[in-house]
Amino acid sequence: xxVIQFKEALRAAMIExxxxxxxxxxxxxxxxxxxxxxxxSEGMLARFGPRRVLDTPISEAAFTGLGIxxxxxxxxxxxxxxSWSFSLVCFDQLVNNAANIRYMSGGQFKIxxxxxxGNGIAHQLGATHSHRVxxxxxxxxxxxxxxxxxxxxxxxxxxxxxxxxxxxIFLESEVMLNDRGEVPDEPYTLPIGRAYVRREGSDVTFIxxxxxxxxxxxxxxxxxxxxGISAEVIDLRTLRPLDxxxxxxxxxxxxxxxxxxxxxxxxxMGAGIVxxxxxxxxxxxxxxxxxxxxxxxxxxxxxxxxxxxQPSVPKVIAAAREVCYV
Amino acid sequence: MGAASDVQNxxxxxxxxxxxxxxxxxxxxxxxxxxxxxxxxxxxxxxRGFEDPSGEVVKRxxxxxxxxxxxxxxxxxxxxxxxxKRDYLVNGYRDHGHALALGMSPNAAMAExxxxxxGCSRGxxxxxHFFQAEVGNMGGHGIVxxxxxxxxxxxxxxxxxxxxxxxxxxxxxxxxxxGTFNESMNLASLWKLPCLFICENNGLAMGTQVHRSSAExxxxxxxxxxxxxxxxxxxxxLNEVIAAVQEAAGRARAGEGPSFLVMNTYRFRGHxxxxxxxxxxxxxLERARQRDPILLYERYLREQGLLEDGAVDQMDNExxxxxxxxxxxxxxxxxxxLRELYEHVLSEVYPxxx
Numbered sequence: 001x002x003v004i005q006f007k008e009a010l011r012a013a014m015i016e017x018x019x020x021x022x023x024x025x026x027x028x029x030x031x032x033x034x035x036x037x038x039x040x041s042e043g044m045l046a047r048f049g050p051r052r053v054l055d056t057p058i059s060e061a062a063f064t065g066l067g068i069x070x071x072x073x074x075x076x077x078x079x080x081x082x083s084w085s086f087s088l089v090c091f092d093q094l095v096n097n098a099a100n101i102r103y104m105s106g107g108q109f110k111i112x113x114x115x116x117x118g119n120g121i122a123h124q125l126g127a128t129h130s131h132r133v134x135x136x137x138x139x140x141x142x143x144x145x146x147x148x149x150x151x152x153x154x155x156x157x158x159x160x161x162x163x164x165x166x167x168x169i170f171l172e173s174e175v176m177l178n179d180r181g182e183v184p185d186e187p188y189t190l191p192i193g194r195a196y197v198r199r200e201g202s203d204v205t206f207i208x209x210x211x212x213x214x215x216x217x218x219x220x221x222x223x224x225x226x227x228g229i230s231a232e233v234i235d236l237r238t239l240r241p242l243d244x245x246x247x248x249x250x251x252x253x254x255x256x257x258x259x260x261x262x263x264x265x266x267x268x269m270g271a272g273i274v275x276x277x278x279x280x281x282x283x284x285x286x287x288x289x290x291x292x293x294x295x296x297x298x299x300x301x302x303x304x305x306x307x308x309x310q311p312s313v314p315k316v317i318a319a320a321r322e323v324c325y326v
Numbered sequence: 327m328g329a330a331s332d333v334q335n336x337x338x339x340x341x342x343x344x345x346x347x348x349x350x351x352x353x354x355x356x357x358x359x360x361x362x363x364x365x366x367x368x369x370x371x372x373x374r375g376f377e378d379p380s381g382e383v384v385k386r387x388x389x390x391x392x393x394x395x396x397x398x399x400x401x402x403x404x405x406x407x408x409x410x411k412r413d414y415l416v417n418g419y420r421d422h423g424h425a426l427a428l429g430m431s432p433n434a435a436m437a438e439x440x441x442x443x444x445g446c447s448r449g450x451x452x453x454x455h456f457f458q459a460e461v462g463n464m465g466g467h468g469i470v471x472x473x474x475x476x477x478x479x480x481x482x483x484x485x486x487x488x489x490x491x492x493x494x495x496x497x498x499x500x501x502x503x504x505g506t507f508n509e510s511m512n513l514a515s516l517w518k519l520p521c522l523f524i525c526e527n528n529g530l531a532m533g534t535q536v537h538r539s540s541a542e543x544x545x546x547x548x549x550x551x552x553x554x555x556x557x558x559x560x561x562x563x564l565n566e567v568i569a570a571v572q573e574a575a576g577r578a579r580a581g582e583g584p585s586f587l588v589m590n591t592y593r594f595r596g597h598x599x600x601x602x603x604x605x606x607x608x609x610x611l612e613r614a615r616q617r618d619p620i621l622l623y624e625r626y627l628r629e630q631g632l633l634e635d636g637a638v639d640q641m642d643n644e645x646x647x648x649x650x651x652x653x654x655x656x657x658x659x660x661x662x663x664l665r666e667l668y669e670h671v672l673s674e675v676y677p678x679x680x
Contacts, residue, residue: 051486056513057509057512057513057516059510059512061475061509062475062506062512062513063475063513065472065475065476065478065479065506065510066475066476066478066482069464069475069476069477069478069479069480069481069483069493070479070480070483070486071479072464072476072480073479073480073483073484074483075482075483089505092469092472093472093475096467096468096469096472097467097472097476102670102671102672102673103450103670104455104457104465105447105450105451105455105459105465105670106446106448106457106670107670108447108458108459109459109464111673141671142671142672144672144676160678160679165673165674166672166674191679192676192677193676193677194677241676243677
């Protein structure tokens with residue numbers, strides 16, 4: 001199977017869907033002539049022309065809202081946000097317009113649109129450019145939130161997101177764009193709303209997504225070799241709607257769970273997931289659900305402070321040992 | 327201001343039927359309907375609510391409610407140019423008048439205010455969120471200026487599909503001070519999208535007069551930096567409104583890009599129902615009523631010999647019945663079933679495989 005980069009997988013998904021459906025188009029800052037701030041859309045302007053690959057001014061509210069308005073008319077926009085941190089200046093468009101219009105019109109409109117871009121902490125970008133928007137959008141009814149962890153998932157999930165008639169918040173990570181992985185040449189899609197058991201195990205369940213999956217996989221290997229603890233790693237793939245059943249059945253098997261995420265601790269994504277789980281697995285648990293997440297501070301610039309702020313393999317291992325009472 | 331001859335001289339203004347005046351009388355009728363609908367809404371809003379079995383009194387019309395009385399010429403003027411098959415209209419929250427002008431039944435409009443399932447948004451939108459997809463009424467929107475980018479997107483869709491359609495993107499004078507106005511005007515002009523930016527300047531952003539919220543009080547000049555035609559229009563003069571909208575829509579349909587029209591008008595009611603209106607005097611309001619768009623247009627029709635004696639009274643009676651019927655229809659309509667709570671959140675069923 002061919003091995004390609006995460007960003008190439010995203011690009012392949014967009015190209016295939018744009019070739020499949022004339023209503024699909026791409027817009028955002030620097031997606032065209034610049035070939036994408038992170039080269040995700042490299043070559044797409046040349047391939048599809050300026051009608052379908054559109055460079056926007058730095059006007060997030062205008063171009064996200066433009067996408068929503070066009071989607072109300074039946075087009076299927078892919079809107080690239082250079083960073084999800086910039087979504088804070090168009091939050092009204094995403095939350096009030098993309099998420100609400102179907103409901104408040106009594107179902108008169110579909111909003112088939114994908115917003116995609118880099119989410120989370122990259123390398124020393126400071127507090128304003130390192131936001132994790134997972135929980136900000138996953139708490140909003142009317143939105144679907146997808147966060148792939150590898151090139152194969154990125155392609156299959158982005159294709160499904162583009163085909164969905166609902167607004168999809170698609171969370172990538174700048175630091176994963178060059179990750180490589182096997183991706184078949186043949187077209188495929190992956191289901192939205194289903195988690196994936198990335199590693200089977202029997203002693204503790206790790207719940208993670210996006211960038212945290214690699215971290216949890218590394219922690220699982222170490223736990224196996226150092227403590228003989230067998231960790232099951234569940235890659236959520238979709239944050240909303242949450243695939244509770246897959247999580248619950250894993251926890252009923254392992255009786256222990258650690259949720260690992262990049263968000264802040266209070267009211268963060270992990271907190272929301274834990275709340276959902278407790279109602280269903282309380283009697284199955286041998287220990288309180290563990291959490292590894294970011295420290296409760298803005299994201300610092302300094303490399304060591306930034307590292308200390310984030311989840312790490314040792315932090316995940318420590319949390320696993322704690323719930324296993326090792 | 328020579329409005330009549332101005333309109334007649336414009337190509338495509340389609341005043342041919344004015345020999346009989348049917349179209350013009352219908353426009354007067356619509357302005358009167360909107361006025362009557364709004365004034366009745368005021369009454370219904372302030373009446374005692376319904377007592378439900380638990381003894382709780384539920385308001386007949388709840389929430390925020392922004393009335394359009396005084397601004398009718400703008401909605402009816404736009405509707406005169408609007409082409410339902412290919413045009414779009416998107417609006418702020420003062421949206422009852424435009425919905426009626428674009429053909430929404432008064433029953434569906436009033437029932438929405440009453441929160442009933444027969445309402446235009448199934449009782450899930452309320453006063454600020456009137457939608458009628460099949461005619462291209464893309465909704466009233468509750469956040470000041472939040473709808474402006476949507477309007478650009480609708481213009482984009484028309485451009486992308488080469489339909490010749492136009493997006494009528496409406497907002498109030500208060501919205502000029504939102505960032506979305508700047509972003510949207512620039513983007514639409516940059517891409518030459520068929521978007522008509524129409525500011526309904528009623529002089530008041532809630533209770534803040536234009537001179538207290540805008541450094542430039544000639545609001546058409548607020549559009550000066552976007553390389554598009556900008557003009558002030560007498561928003562109380564229906565003929566002026568139609569002429570201005572027709573011209574701008576023609577440009578948009580011809581691929582010449584957006585325009586910015588400021589419809590200078592006045593609202594006779596408060597910002598919303600709870601507004602004590604301390605920002606204006608009785609004299610201000612009386613002066614404004616001298617230029618009531620309905621009276622102006624009625625006078626114009628009489629001058630043109632298009633309105634027979636007694637015609638207005640007859641219309642008034644007919645409209646009165648229609649509005650009475652809308653209230654009765656709304657009172658008798660059911661509330662949405664509680665099962666509707668979870669309906670219309672998403673279009674798809676998940677897990678989604680496509």
